[in-house]
Amino acid sequence: MPELPEVESVRRRISPAMVRARIKAVDLRRPDLRRPFPRHFVKRLTGETIVALTRRAKYLLASLSSGETLLMHLGMSGWFRVVRDRATAGVGARPATIDPHDHVVFHMSSGKAVVFNDPRRFGVMDLVPAGALQEHPSLSRLGPEPLSDDFDAAALAQACRGKKTSLKAALLDQRVVAGLGNIYASEALHVAGLSPGRPASILATPAGAPREAAYRLAAAIKHVLENAISRRSEDNYRASPFLVYDRLDEPCLKKRCSGSIRRRTQGGRSTFYCPVCQQ
């Protein structure tokens, strides 16, 4: 689930338990996720206060009082939950959880335990020394944050200028815009009325100036992400909140459109779209 809106939602949900709280103890249940945990992971976290919890693209960033930053990525199946921390943290403490995919437990001075669960283990955790955050390999090449003023039609067009790859692949490229994933890339292209297979270069003139489609797509990206965040924050779940994703063969929801949703594979991943109203 974790694309930008889900990560933002997680950030807001776990912030009350973590921010301005001290990490009393850390249970580390295995040596690695997708990559090994950094050296002295538990030692460097224990006793630290989390000063702030922010998000960049799909990364969560916990700023520690030591100046280090705990960088976390949810991968494909990563999730956090907050539980009351009945168990006293420390040696011999009974784990607060029994799920075999609970890999990390943060015992906070707020009285809550924040549990990281990730069946597929595509998640990542790293500790970044003070001052080294911008240069971190996971962050340094990221494009603009889609909901910031840095991202607009001009930025999108510039990034896609001359690109031979498809629009869908371009939206998944975190250097073009940071935080979209497979679901919201499909959704944004649908809202913008653009066919996912068209070359990304159509967004810009040869000189790099935005064409009309770039304005539509930049606005659609912001719209789709803002909608998803507000819906999640309201905890307002519905059967399928999406316009095209996972709606194969269902009628297109756009007004006065007679199309039905198709699926195709691009770059080994499913793209959902309406062949009638997306040109």
Place this chain on the structure above:
DNA sequence: CTGTGTTCCTGTTCGC
């Protein structure tokens, strides 16, 4: 440098 394909891992769903 650019674009494409593979790979990491486990759980769920689908067709026979």
Place this chain on the structure above:
DNA sequence: TGCGAACAGGAACACA
């Protein structure tokens, strides 16, 4: 019901 295949929301890496 059982079983294998296909597929799943990410991103680093190898290669042409």
